[in-house]
């Protein structure tokens with residue numbers, strides 16, 4: 001897989017990366033997460049499983065790996081894998097702002113707690129650095145929103161600028177109906193005469209395309225763009241058998257048959273076809289799904305395919321209310 005620059009940074013990433021949200025902890029909101037892990041939640045077994053998927057990604061050429069402090073032991077699993085395999089040109093990004101609180105339980109009252117304060121930033125910088133050391137190249141605010149006030153918090157912004165001075169790239173991830181507004185606000189923040197935020201990570205998939213124009217604008221200004229949730233947390237895969245999805249599934253199946261691919265590959269090819277995308281994350285916890293996801297790079301969607309895929313878009317409010325209703329499992 002060819003690498004390419006992540007925006008205006010020196011980081012070289014592949015068009016597809018691997019996200020570790022589902023690999024680092026027993027509980028997650030993806031459809032069928034428990035089945036993915038074969039209900040095997042012993043942390044050593046989960047580490048071995050994560051390493052197997054990381055190996056498969058590496059062998060397929062994937063060079064961007066995405067973690068967060070709140071993804072359970074994701075940073076630790078990534079660290080032990082990097083250590084044992086010596087993968088020196090892997091680009092690793094992580095995130096701060098949520099604290100993992102599930103204590104390895106599936107029925108935790110709170111799986112993660114959000115706090116975008118200077119104290120949490122300083123604590124999590126230490127924790128991430130202790131695990132990932134020099135491999136860590138990108139540190140992102142986890143789910144920045146306008147309401148959290150993090151983009152107006154001068155103490156936090158000054159600290160992020162100082163971290164950037166040390167050589168880290170600084171990013172933010174966004175979620176929810178206001179994704180585009182948050183990205184546009186981030187573009188107004190400067191450090192040393194340049195954009196403070198080198199990278200934006202956002203949700204874009206054929207059901208939720210509303211951030212597209214803001215992401216194009218950000219990319220034009222030099223921000224590197226990482227797309228997450230390209231499969232809508234598993235809703236754009238074979239496993240979505242909900243009756244309300246049947247019509248959309250039929251359309252996706254027709255395109256999948258035409259290209260002799262799986263529907264997830266079609267959905268991810270639609271992301272890769274966006275001119276402003278630098279890397280798209282696979283969120284697969286199973287190797288076979290990762291391999292299916294990676295075949296997206298072989299799909300060339302024509303104009304007619306792209307017009308058909310536009311019919312799948314949902315109103316952002318509907319999309320995000322369904323996203324909020326996904327159960328931890």
Ligand SMILES: NC(=O)c1ccc[n+]([C@@H]2O[C@H](COP(=O)([O-])OP(=O)(O)OC[C@H]3O[C@@H](n4cnc5c(N)ncnc54)[C@H](OP(=O)(O)O)[C@@H]3O)[C@@H](O)[C@H]2O)c1
Nearest residue numbers: 019021030036173228229231232233234283284285286289
């Ligand atoms: N706010 C944030 O910053 C934020 C939020 C969400 C995600 N992220 C990042 O984005 C990454 C990806 O997000 P996501 O996990 O929501 O990803 P996603 O790619 O939208 O969905 C992943 C789900 O799709 C399933 N899947 C994939 N291919 C499949 C196939 N061929 N057949 C059946 N099921 C298939 C996976 O199942 P298996 O698990 O069985 O393989 C998994 O349950 C995360 O790992 C994380 O790094 C960031």
